[in-house]
Amino acid sequence: MAYYDPKEDDESLLEKVAASGGFLLTKDLHLFKRALRHGIKAFYVNGISFYDQLWSIAREFKLRLDVNPERSFCPKCGGKIREAKKDEVVGLVPPSTLERYDEFWICASCGKVYWKGAMWRSMNRVLEKIKSEIPASC
Ligand SMILES: [Zn+2]
Known part of the structure; x- marks a missing residue:
């Protein structure tokens, strides 16, 4: 299940991810670090282009x-x-x-x-x- 809401604030987004047992995909390095501090599985999406981002996600999650x-x-x-x-x-x-x-x-x-x-x-x-x-x- 993928969840995406650009209007969601960081706090409630992290709560949702934690409650779902899923992981966070983010381009926001600050949010990524916060997730890790909360013990939430997270992946920082690298790359400038959509192509680079997709590639880094695919590689990470096989x-x-x-x-x-x-x-x-x-x-x-x-x-x-x-x-x-x-x-x-x-x-x-x-x-x-x-x-x-x-x-x-x-x-x-x-x-x-x-x-x-x-x-x-x-x-x-x-x-x-x-x-x-x-x-x-x-
Ligand atoms: Zn629809």
Whole structure:
């Protein structure tokens, strides 16, 4: 479960992480050090670019870098995403998209529809590049 709220203050964020038994991913070095002082598992996200950050996270947690919509959460609202039939998304996506793609996913909470469009392809390109740079032993 990933949790993200840019408005959350440090204190309650750390409490949430501690209560969930999860760990904190942060670009905030100050927050990272505070988490460690509280005995919370934390990882400081290195790197300036999104690419560098993703790479450092993947290396640390030995993540499988695949884009799997069934195990993803809606980037817009954090809701669960499920596969949707083509006729379910008629009227929700542009007609040209409906024509070009056969696979769609829909957010169960906000109803946003996803498909393997340009965003998807660029994410996959980044992931492939990262995978090719991680040593095979990871
Ligand atoms: Zn949503």
